[in-house]
Amino acid sequence: MNPVQGVDQAFWYILGISIVLLFGITVVMVYFVIRYRRSKNPVSSDIRDNYLLEVIWTVVPTLIALSMFYVGWTSYIGLRAVPEDAMEIEVAGQMFSWLFVYENDKETENELVVPQGEAIKLNVTSLDVVHSLYIPAFRIKVDAVKGMDTYAWFYADKIGEYDIQCTEYCGVGHSAMLAKLRIVPKAEYLKWLDEEE
Numbered sequence: 001m002n003p004v005q006g007v008d009q010a011f012w013y014i015l016g017i018s019i020v021l022l023f024g025i026t027v028v029m030v031y032f033v034i035r036y037r038r039s040k041n042p043v044s045s046d047i048r049d050n051y052l053l054e055v056i057w058t059v060v061p062t063l064i065a066l067s068m069f070y071v072g073w074t075s076y077i078g079l080r081a082v083p084e085d086a087m088e089i090e091v092a093g094q095m096f097s098w099l100f101v102y103e104n105d106k107e108t109e110n111e112l113v114v115p116q117g118e119a120i121k122l123n124v125t126s127l128d129v130v131h132s133l134y135i136p137a138f139r140i141k142v143d144a145v146k147g148m149d150t151y152a153w154f155y156a157d158k159i160g161e162y163d164i165q166c167t168e169y170c171g172v173g174h175s176a177m178l179a180k181l182r183i184v185p186k187a188e189y190l191k192w193l194d195e196e197e
């Protein structure tokens with residue numbers, strides 16, 4: 001599965017549960033406030049030891065939390081498991097731009113060009129301070145740290161232009177640390193790769 005769908009499913013699943021719980025709890029709370037107000041219920045009842053209820057309110061939330069963990073974990077695995085045939089590109093953050101180095105040592109700044117239909121593995125590092133590579137369209141966000149190699153991957157399924165942004169505050173030029181991802185047809189990519197900059 002494309003990790004984008006996995007991440008989105010986890011997002012909607014957790015959001016859905018949150019909305020149901022928010023409304024459910026709010027409705028019950030408002031009902032209790034009205035139903036058991038002092039004028040209608042002057043003496044409060046002393047309720048103790050309802051084992052069935054206690055088991056239910058322990059087991060059900062535990063199962064809900066575990067199911068959210070499972071959905072989140074599987075989507076995370078999708079983001080980390082790189083297909084074996086992925087094309088590798090070296091990525092380095094620096095104050096204040098992104099550098100991309102391709103298989104033939106071609107280098108670009110603030111422009112990442114990849115062929116459509118390929119899995120792309122980005123080997124990420126930094127030349128100075130901590131940056132973070134963020135490509136929202138592909139649900140990628142990974143820190144770029146000097147002396148450390150991290151990675152991210154995405155499936156370049158649709159031709160188009162996508163935003164790349166540094167998302168770790170890295171200095172005065174941080175907000176301008178923008179780049180573009182361009183997904184182009186394979187033939188166009190090969191032609192581009194051989195062009196001199």
Ligand SMILES: [Cu+2]
Binds near residue numbers: 093174
């Ligand atoms: Cu940065």
